[in-house]
Amino acid sequence: MSDNLVLEAKSVSKFFGTITALQNVDLHLNKGEVLGVVGDNGAGKSTLMKVLSGLYKPSEGSLFFDKEKVTLNSPRDSQNLGLEMVYQDLALAGNLPIGDNIFLGREPTRKVGPFNFLDHKKRKQLTEEHLAKLKINVKSADQKVEELSGGQRQAVAIARATAFNAKIVLMDEPTAALAVKEVGKVLDLILNLKKLGVSVIVISHRMDDIFTVCDRVMALFQGTNFAESELKNTSRDEVIGWIMGKKD
């Protein structure tokens, strides 16, 4: 198992002033594995993901990508290591079109003399191809994100995280805003990523999500590791108990 380790966090703590959001949290993720992270509101799930993506710097502890210790100074660093994240608050710019959001920070360009200009045509083409591949229905790739429904926005955020052949994808409550049919699509997508050998971490409050896609589940409680198990060795009732801080 440890031969396949792609991502590891050791003893990570994160403080916001007087608030302790995470205290000595450990996490590991294997190649092609889907890990579910559960916990009550405010348990520190999102904070842990943001530490892994480089948006937050851990106050203490260290991160390992492919067993090598790394320091992430920005999400750009984790992207370069093959990690993408779907943020809970979506992190899209509503004033920009879908395609601009998917490629934000990594826009295709073309060289004209010494200058690099945006390649609008290529971005549009890549966007349309990618949306078609994920079976995401929108009027046009040029539609502004603020004109989309909540579910469509969620789809764009996921499209953004899967457009660059990531090795690791983190999804913070990817199904929270979705109708039943859309939830199914997201879960299918996660299983698809797994088939491709991509490692996924999913945060969800829905037991259906966890028990459909995950190989393993870990629970955080008030910023600490609380429990963890292979999915086959646990039950919904037990996991729900963990979320509420109950363990036999």
Added chain:
Amino acid sequence: MDHGEKRLMDKNQESLFVRLIPFFERYGILLLILIMIAVLHLLQPDVFLSWRNVTNIFKQVSWQSMLALGVFMVIVTAGIDLSVGSIIMLSLMGLAIASKAGMPWYVVMLVAPAIGFLCGMFNGIGITLLRMPHPFIMTLGTLYIFRGIGNLISGGVPITGFAEQIRVIGNGKIKLDVFFGEGAREYIPTSLILMIVIFFIFWVFLNHTRIGKWIYAIGGNPGAARAAGINVDRILIVVYTLCGFLAGIGGLILAGRTNSAYPNAGLQSELDAIAAVIIGGASFFGGRGTVLGVFAGVMIMGILRNGLNLMNVSVFWQQVLIGSIIILAVYIDVLRRQLATRT
């Protein structure tokens, strides 16, 4: 005609109307300019569209447009720069002192943009690294600081008389003898050419480069920009520095136009710049607006002032009118948005 056909026709009419909305959104402001020109031409048929008057308008707006363009970029990031009027004065004073010190003209010429650049960078660094809670506060401070320094280095008195090479930029004329015959009085102001070139460069920058895209993204959602790995602070420093740089160019143009540096140069011109940007359709909350819109906003302010002057309307009434136009322009924008998102 039966019911079905009639419904179809209604639908076609509606869709024509709906299809016109984006057209107005994009070109409505140019339509407004055309209407203003037509009205003023009817009121002042001999003067308003004369070569002399039109070039006058362009010479007047050329330095103001530099401020507006810089402030526009800042407003796109959901920021504000109140200090541009003081930057223009400080860079003008710096230029005058360099000129009086007998430096060669090509050095003198660089002084104003260089000072503007540094002032803008100072704003940008203050806003990002010092974690000022809002750009309003930092640039309100530098509004006083920069003008104060300008008066300190000049002793608070005007400095006049610059080399011919300096004056060319704000006051130069490109003769049109080729078209109008030997010795014709028609000409194109150098500053107009400079303005068009700079607006074009910044249009390319904002619409066709990655940094330009990031500037809009920061205005739309700085959190999203950060999550996308964009160094938001660095981009903001670039934006404020460019804004100061443009104000410095404005100072250079003004030097040529007035042939003098004076303590009140650019006083309150930051407000004119903000007004032009808002009239031009940019959102004060960031992320929205176009370079063409800024150009239109600057022209509307310029044409309005010029027209009112021609008709001998008192300065006091001009103030009332310009203020009303700002409110009206934004109100039309509110109505338009309601129309676009009608249910």
